[in-house]
Amino acid sequence: MTWKWESQREQYGRALVELGKERSDIVVLDADLSSSTRTADFASAFPERFFNCGIAEQNMIDTAAGLAASGKTVFASTFAVFGTGRCYDQIRQSVAYPKLNIKIVASHAGITVGGDGASHQIIEDIALMRVLPNMAVIVPVDSNETYKVIKTVAKTETPVYVRIGRADVPTVTDKDTPFEMNKAKVMRDGMDVTLIGCGIMVSKCLEAAEELAKHGIDARVINLHTIKPLDEKTIVKAARETGGVVTAEEHSVMMGMGSAVAMCLVENFHVPMKRVGIPDVFGESGACNELMEKYGLTMENIVEAAHDVLKRKK
């Protein structure tokens, strides 16, 4: 399959500027990375509503809390590695616990950060965010969905973590594809096995489904953009109807999307399952595609996992 590759960050910047025009309660914070996260677009359009906090993510999150407590809808952005781990206490105490209207939109997540290496490749942010009560976790699948996610979460009044990448990603949805928060999107129907992906891995799942089709295997593909709250209904239905599940994520297999799905299925409908993701190790410098290959995030990895699951099906 050939994809059009587009930037999620660009759409984030575009959506923010539109929101800024539509609503005066939107304020944006960044921590000296606005040209990378693309909050700079908002900063140029609405300088009085943009606050650069410098390289001080903890300060940024608590400042966001004060703004949100005063009626503002706050978008706070930086790289995912700094926007989750470095200010975890601030997110816990001042965003999640008081359930404030703050959207942490973090870019440069995952191993596709590439050359910067393990220090910048956060592969545990979904895990960190999803264990926080009151926090929703969304991983937009592509540039189109990123735009829609931003416009949608701006209408909510509670904390949301949105994870986007640095690199351009395959466009797998249309501009008109509706986005429904909290509702997993079935991208392809199938009855033999279910491939559940999030972010860039959804495109790999679609490629894997094509490959499996060549061998007469009919795979369902689900875009699980909202990891919390989890759309258990769609997941359990897929498990029931296909009898086997593979998850694929650009995140550690420890406590990410695959773990969320596994926990759901263990309690609701037990089927053979395999998680494709980064093993419990740190990444390293390299080109995106090299890293995806080395750390087990390819179409072939998903196909292999699907075969394994199919073998274990009764």
Add this chain to the structure above:
Amino acid sequence: MEIYDGEFIAELEAVAKRVRSHSITMIYRAGSGHPGGSLSGVDVMVALYFHIMKHDPNRPDWPERDRFVLSKGHAAPSLYAVLSEAKYFPEKELETLRKLGSRLQGHPCMRKTPGVEMSTGSLGHGLAAGNGMALAAKLDRKLYRIYVLCGDGEMDVGETWEAAMLASHYKLDNITMYLDRNKLQLDGPTEKIMSLEPLADKWKAFGWHVIEINGHSMKEIIQATNEARGVKGRPTVIICHTIKGKGVSYMEGSLHFHGKAPTDEEYKQAMKELGTADQ
């Protein structure tokens, strides 16, 4: 001027005494809490809620209200006692501190307690949160002011200084920070655990207007706050020299009562000293 009126000051001092008594009673009944740090900041909080701040206990979410953030969240008992004295909730409710199902959590929770502006407890967050409120006030062209009470132990926290820079950078003259300089933190004297001095010079270097006062003098608290209101283009810190455990002789300057409830005997003694032995 009313504020220098002796009788008026005496009224504030009487409220402060009741707040101290409530605080100790609450901690005694709960069997845990932080009496020392609760008592040292009482006078600032009483001056704020009973003289300085515009607020309305009947409308805790009144948009024009001044905001108070208790950054040193472990002083929650005295904040609750002040809020109760100010009629945000009945005095009877103070008995529920730290009890299951209570609106009065061990550390302040803005979602549970009427009048609490920010959830705090993990130290070093309050000033940054206050800055966010101050930025919002400027954006909305509102005249309300933000008051933050920090402990001196919080000066160890890196984020305090990040927030100090931000307030100064954005010229937040609508925020005033009271620094409860009781010179003791959990493990010992601040200067032994992590040297803070020269503290005033540090704040000056960060671009703040600095005032030093006796933090137990109502008159000085009010005068300093008035001075802060007049300062344009930069934030003000009022370093309040205080005594940890102020008001109960055996708690004053004592490390022992940083985070420990009084025994039955100690409680009786405290009530005697605070003039509420009959209650």
